[in-house]
Amino acid sequence: MRRVLLTRSNADNARLAAQLQARGIASHSLPLLDLQPLTETPQQRSLMLDLDRYHAxxxxxxxxxxxxxxxxxxxxxxxxxxxxxxxxGAGTAAPLADYGLPVVYPQQGQDSESLLALPIWAELLQQDGLRVMIWRGEGGREHLANQVRAAGGQVDYLELYRRQPGPDLTSGLMAAEAAGVSDILLLSSQALQFWQQAAAERWPHQAGWRCWVPGERVAALARAAGCKDVRVCAGADDAALLAAISTDYMS
Structure with a gap:
């Protein structure tokens, strides 16, 4: 039986695993990333106190x-x-909307390119003195900032967490192989890096697993790393992942 490796947090994996199981699809859980909150710095405190000075x-x-x-x-x-x-995407928007913020997100695609394709950005990028704050982990999403800066805007990052490899990844990947895993969810470039490092001498074999990714940017990186069978999902939320995996497994 084919089995897919779920690589988000344990809670996210458990939620998606239940939905997959209801469709008769077996899975195995191994978080590739360990997200550690960062201690707030004086500079970050100043950013938040100046939040009303940002347009977006x-x-x-x-x-x-x-x-x-x-x-x-x-x-x-x-x-x-x-x-x-x-x-x-919708998963990121949900807690913001629950808080009462007027959040907008792309209905198609869940990457930087889709976000910047929203019609409002044509207007914002023409605005004098545009200031944008990006909430993120350490590093990543430079495409967003580059586009704003190219239009003459200012970008500041509020970096909130650090990505570290999940614990015991090498042994976890060996256990996944033993459990019959032949497919993997790969939702970020950092996850790809940690997977490849932990696979070590097993990488040539594991690179042959079918690999579902959330967009073309990660797809290109996965192919460059040697992944042989890369499938692009419509996003990184449960609905997009479930649709892509179900289509492949039931075809």
Missing amino acids: VMVVSPTAARLGLLRLDRYWPQPPIGQHWFAV
Whole structure:
């Protein structure tokens, strides 16, 4: 029986595994990333206190949304008004919307390119003195910043967490192989890096697994690393992943 390796957090994996199981699809859980919240710095505190001076806030992951909202709640009993709030997808937008923020996200695609393709950006990128804050982990999402800066805007990062390899990845990948895994969800370039490092001498074999990715950027990196069978999903949320995996497994 084919079995897919789920590589998000344990909670995310358990939720998706239940949906896959209901469709008769077997899975195995191994978080590739360990996300560690960063201690707030004086510079980050200043960024949050100046939040009302930004025209737009981009939030790039559910973890960034959750940790950023904790900071927002600490410094702004009422969020500043008149700002544009953006999320890369529905999963990231959900906690922002629950908080009461007027968040917008792409209906098709869940990457930086899809976010910047929203019609409002044609107007924002023409605005004099545009200031954008990006909530993210350490590093990543440079395409967003580059496009804003190319239009003459200013970008500041609120970096909220650090990505580290999940614990015992090498032994975990060996156990996944023993359990019959032949496919993997790969949702970021960092996850690809940690997977390849932990696979070590087993990489030539594991690179042959079918690999589902959330967009063309990660797909290109996976192919460059040697992955032989890369499938691009419509995004990184449960619905997009479930649709892609179900289509492949039931075809």
